[in-house]
Amino acid sequence: MFVNFEDERPIFIQISENIEDAILSGAFLEESQIPSTTEISVNYKINPATALKGVNILVENGIIYKKRGIGMFVSTGAVEKITDKRKKQFYENYIIRLTSEAKKLQLSQQEIISMIESGFSNEQN
Numbered sequence: 001m002f003v004n005f006e007d008e009r010p011i012f013i014q015i016s017e018n019i020e021d022a023i024l025s026g027a028f029l030e031e032s033q034i035p036s037t038t039e040i041s042v043n044y045k046i047n048p049a050t051a052l053k054g055v056n057i058l059v060e061n062g063i064i065y066k067k068r069g070i071g072m073f074v075s076t077g078a079v080e081k082i083t084d085k086r087k088k089q090f091y092e093n094y095i096i097r098l099t100s101e102a103k104k105l106q107l108s109q110q111e112i113i114s115m116i117e118s119g120f121s122n123e124q125n
Contacts, residue, residue: 003044011046015054020063020082023074030074034064037072061085 003014022028035043040051055072058064063078075081102112 003046011044012050012053012057015040015044015046015051016057019054019058020086023063023078024082028074030076030078032074033070034072034074 002018003011005011007014009017019028019034022034023030028034037048037051037055040046040055041048044051055064059066059072061081062075063081064072065075066072098112
């Protein structure tokens with residue numbers, strides 16, 4: 001996990017997304033404890049309030065929960081929630097733009113599929 005201070009996204013959003021990435025990768029398993037906001041703020045050299053704001057986004061979305069006096073834990077079903085959210089974002093941020101541009105260029109559905117398949121083939125090499 002890292003914070004890019006040059007990124008246009010707010011730091012608290014990056015913290016939230018970094019924790020989500022760690023959950024998706026299996027670094028933080030469901031029902032396991034995540035680092036405290038103090039640990040996050042020290043590791044990234046950021047204000048604890050900023051770390052808390054990023055963590056609170058995940059609490060509000062049911063991705064993590066607090067055990068009073070113990071810490072923050074990954075919720076059961078967190079991986080599915082994150083995956084569903086990111087699939088929706090992927091569709092909205094990429095697929096809609098892709099199909100809009102394809103229509104402007106008069107590309108067929110098959111041409112787009114071929115381009116996507118080519119992209120997967122090239123990435124695996």
